[in-house]
Amino acid sequence: MTKAADVITVLGPIFGRADEVAVEEPEAPASPAGEPGSGERARIISLLGPSPASIDDVIRLSGSSPSIVRMVLLELELAGRLERHGGGLVSLL
Numbered sequence: 333m334t335k336a337a338d339v340i341t342v343l344g345p346i347f348g349r350a351d352e353v354a355v356e357e358p359e360a361p362a363s364p365a366g367e368p369g370s371g372e373r374a375r376i377i378s379l380l381g382p383s384p385a386s387i388d389d390v391i392r393l394s395g396s397s398p399s400i401v402r403m404v405l406l407e408l409e410l411a412g413r414l415e416r417h418g419g420g421l422v423s424l425l
Contacts, residue, residue, distance in 0.1 A: 368400045376404045377424075380414075384421035 368376070376394045379385065391401045405422060408414035415423050 368396070368404055372396055372400060373404050373407075376401055377408070380408075380422065380424045382423055382425075384417045384423045387420045387422060390422070 372394075376390060376396060379390050379393050387401070387405070390405075391398050394401055405414060408424070409416070413425055415425050417423065
């Protein structure tokens with residue numbers, strides 16, 4: 333795998349500048365948000381019921397990050413326990 337520093341090292345003499353430019357390699361992308369804890373999962377589920385609730389309200393009331401709330405909602409949906417409605421509303425089955 334060729335890195336930017338390798339290319340600059342090879343092309344440096346051609347442009348008359350050897351090792352003048354220091355190149356920093358980009359850091360690895362940040363890891364995604366962790367798994368929701370059992371307490372966090374229970375808090376999110378407690379905000380849901382048979383009547384449709386806004387996903388934005390669930391995020392706000394739970395105090396969890398949007399990615400965590402959406403992960404819990406996806407888990408519930410895959411388990412067949414969540415119904416999605418129009419307008420960003422969800423309810424428990």
